Amino acid sequence: MSPGPDPRALLAGLREDLRAANYTVDGVGELVGDVASAALEREQPLPALRATEGSREPAAVLLRCATLGRAVRRAELDAALPRTGTAGAQALGLVTAAGQGPDDEVRPLVDLRPYTVDDAAGAAEWWLVSDLGELATGQALAADHVLGVGGASLTLASATVRTPVERVLDIGTGCGIQALHASRHARRVTATDTSERALDLAAVNAALNEVALDLRQGSLLEPVEEGERFGLVVSNPPFVITPRTGAVPTYEYRDGGMPGDSLVARLVGGVGDVLAPGGVAQLLGNWELHEGESWSQRLEHWLEGTGLDAWVVQREVADPALYAETWIRDGGQKAGPRFDELYAAWLDDFAARGVTGVGFGVVTLRRPERAGAPLRRFEENLAALGDPLGEVFAAGLAAHDRLAVLDDDALGELAPRVAPDVTDERYHTPGDPDPRIVLLRQGGGLRRVAQVDGDLAGLVGACDGELTLAQVSAGLAVLGEEEVGAVRARLFPRVRDLLADGLLLLP
DSSP, X not given: OOOOOOHHHHHHHHHHHHHHTTOSHHHHHHHHHHHHHHHHHTTOOHHHHHHHTTOOOHHHHHIIIIITOOOEXXXXXXXXXXXXXXXXXXXXXXXXESOSSTTSEEEESEEEEEEEEEETTEEEEEEEEEEOOHHHHOSOOOTTOOOOSOHHHHHHHHHSXXXXXXXXXXXXXXXXXXXXHHTTSXXXXXXXXXXXXXXXXXXXHHHHTTOOOEEEESSTTTTSOTTOOEEEEEEOOOBOOOOOXXXXXXXXXXXXXXXXXXXXXXXXXXXXXXXXXXXXXXXXXXXXEETTBOHHHHHHHHHTTTOOEEEEEEEEEEOHHHHHHHHHHHTTOOSSHHHHHHHHHHHHHHHXXXXXXXXXXXXXXXXXXXXXXXXXXXXXXXXXXXSOHHXXXXXXXXXXXXXXXXXXXXXXXXXXXXXXXXXXXXXXXXXXXXXSEEEEEESSTTOOEEEEOHHHHHHHHTOBSSSOHHHHHHHHHHHHTSOHHHHXXXXXXXXHHHHHHTSEEOO
16 A cells, blocks of 8 residues: 655645745735735625636635635646645645546635744744634634634734744644744744644644644643743633533633633743743733722732742723623624523623623733842733834833842933834923923834923933933933932932833933
């Protein structure tokens, strides 16, 4: 009996076919236009179907079959994938064919679409295999569904610190998107998941994009071997808070089978055990909001005893009804009796535990290299944020470390400069020559806004990277006819805040 085709050889041929077909993000955009591209991002296929109707261009055939989930003729797919052919795509488990004839239908079994990345390592084009979503099937998702790239994936990819490290751990890898990103700045990437199917698709994506991954099956930190330490841990875990009743299915990709927000709590409390000194862990999460307890207090409790630095940004807040609706629809359920049954289960679960809302955000943790009180930074930012946030977190952690060892005398010897994305906004009462309100506003990153008084605005305006803070504060003391020590005592704590927030940059 002759052996079957080599999957790696088939994937190498598929990679060349996809590249030759210009089946890329830009290529698809040029093919269907801006309107259809925007509609696809909203999971609306009709404009793209209309734009590709009747086209035999390879990219059009691939888009209709591999992304939009429509049947194509065998001869069309053979022409679009000349090295792979329909037979090769079948062998890889990408499609199923009704027969061997040129006019026989070929239908997709998985989603295959292009993805572009442009980060500190440069630009790259990848192709990602995942399960067909509601866009293609129009049906509720299976319990073992493997997601492609969604909004949460992009949020985590943007927020990840991309400092080169020796080893990265991706917990809950899914189709492998975070692991692929990490491979660009790490020598070795270990990716884990409880789902065997997810690991199979992650292996396909790694091979298709010529990336080596160490794939392991298991929950959270269980697959990590004793003594293993990582410079970076990333996780888009199954954080969705789900009722633990028989009426609600367990979706592997979003629900870890634990009550409430305990899965995220366990990850926050335990990830420090696998971090190397100075190592960073970044994850997305949901946390419950309860009457009489702030969201930051809840996370503070999770962090007790870990010794980790923590910087948490709460990005969204949903009331119990909105949260339930969002995740029931995410599973592909339409309005009707089944929707109402699930809705009631969620509301009952929240009511039983006194949940008043659910927060969502990005958690950045670090194993500090030096002794001292750990960083605790909790901020709520519900505005649209600028990308990439990973650079913001990296710079913020570095600023914290420098400021922690600078007393005011040492700080005064430095000459900071205003960050290039910061603007100065002034609001005047009619007829008043002096501004009543002065705001410093970041144009990117976390888009913070700081309200400052006249003296601090003057100090910031003088921060050109040449004058030291001691020189600027001495000048302000002369202008205000007061002691320079009083000026420093009043302004330097605010200067530290501006440096920590990135509105001022240390040299």
